Amino acid sequence: MSAPPLDEVRVGIIGPSWWVDYWHLAAIKNHPAAEIHAVCGSADRAPGDVTGKYGVQARYFTNYEQMLDSVSLDGVIVCTPNDTHYPATMAALRRGVHVTCEKPLAMNAGQAQEMADAARKRGLIGMTNFPYRDNPAVKEMRARIAAGHVGRVLHVSGQYHGGFGLRRSPNWRAFKDRSGAGILGDLGSHLIDLARFVTGDEFGSVCSHLLTVLHGESGIEALIRTEDPRAGRRNDDSCSFISEFRSGAQGVFHTSWVAYQGAYRQHQDVEVYGSEGRIQFIANHSGTLVRAMRNDDEQRWVTLAVDDITLPEDGREEEDWFRPGRHTETNTTYRWIEAIRTGMKSVEPSLDDGFRTQQVIDAVLRASAERRWIDVSA
Numbered sequence: 025m026s027a028p029p030l031d032e033v034r035v036g037i038i039g040p041s042w043w044v045d046y047w048h049l050a051a052i053k054n055h056p057a058a059e060i061h062a063v064c065g066s067a068d069r070a071p072g073d074v075t076g077k078y079g080v081q082a083r084y085f086t087n088y089e090q091m092l093d094s095v096s097l098d099g100v101i102v103c104t105p106n107d108t109h110y111p112a113t114m115a116a117l118r119r120g121v122h123v124t125c126e127k128p129l130a131m132n133a134g135q136a137q138e139m140a141d142a143a144r145k146r147g148l149i150g151m152t153n154f155p156y157r158d159n160p161a162v163k164e165m166r167a168r169i170a171a172g173h174v175g176r177v178l179h180v181s182g183q184y185h186g187g188f189g190l191r192r193s194p195n196w197r198a199f200k201d202r203s204g205a206g207i208l209g210d211l212g213s214h215l216i217d218l219a220r221f222v223t224g225d226e227f228g229s230v231c232s233h234l235l236t237v238l239h240g241e242s243g244i245e246a247l248i249r250t251e252d253p254r255a256g257r258r259n260d261d262s263c264s265f266i267s268e269f270r271s272g273a274q275g276v277f278h279t280s281w282v283a284y285q286g287a288y289r290q291h292q293d294v295e296v297y298g299s300e301g302r303i304q305f306i307a308n309h310s311g312t313l314v315r316a317m318r319n320d321d322e323q324r325w326v327t328l329a330v331d332d333i334t335l336p337e338d339g340r341e342e343e344d345w346f347r348p349g350r351h352t353e354t355n356t357t358y359r360w361i362e363a364i365r366t367g368m369k370s371v372e373p374s375l376d377d378g379f380r381t382q383q384v385i386d387a388v389l390r391a392s393a394e395r396r397w398i399d400v401s402a
Contacts, residue, residue, distance in 0.1 A: 036062040036097040039104035051357035062095040064088040106203045110135040117142045124151040124360045127213040129378030131204040136382040140375035151360045152378030154217045158354045161314040166222045174298030180275040182294040184211040189281035199257045206259025212279040225269045227400045232265035234392040309346045
């Protein structure tokens, strides 16, 4: 007999940040059974400010091991720099606590596999937070491809760009010892997961080039390969790679935080070409859409009708137009909380999805370093 649903899901947060406030907190506040019981962050944050934001029940800690030992929790959200994802997640799983962890899941695929295996062996719900899967336009694209709308998939192209690294290095993400991979881990992990999700295919092998931008007082001083000794601790600012999927389909991808975006701020574009047509997903801060072109009488772009996405006509930019669904039950964190409440065994995107993406990241890093094709581990 299955256990009855929980009356309350006791949530802990490791790494309070703007993203916790924007994405995760929205889901917790909207879920009728969720309550924050503990928060772990830096010592320079005033506990009163944290409880004022996250609720009076939220006890504040500066050590997550102490937090996990002091407060009875059902689930923990890990939203820290990448080098803490593995130890914080494993600490929670060892104590029988469900986890949702930000991307990229770990510093390497070995760590990511341990995380996924630990959750599975303990029967715990582990999620990797890839929120763009829940964009209604992305789900429509996936459904159309699965239904044969474009025929056999032959080619996939994708880009995910931001311009926030043009003037300076983007905080801790720019350093190898804190993030493992730079732009490839930050925005590129989403791009890899989107390609896997919409096609249902897996990456087989990759070849790549990683670029680091050196800044000086007068602006950009040099463009060098990330493996160049002059890069030092600095990470990749731009990454281009080509791939062969397990099905034999081709892939071409580019991700960068030194790609000027103007008012759009960030821009995603994934296009799939098939034997009978093509389909494209586009999202930025001016709106989201999915359009298709088929080998039929029309043979022109047709924007597909999708509920719950915005196509503004006045040129405004909104964060929620880029990430629709934040306040709905499709929010990844909301679904994770509901899975804990009802006793579900798993929820997607899972820690296994994070592991699969990390395998591709590792292969892309190695391909650039060795300047050759690298197989993605099976």
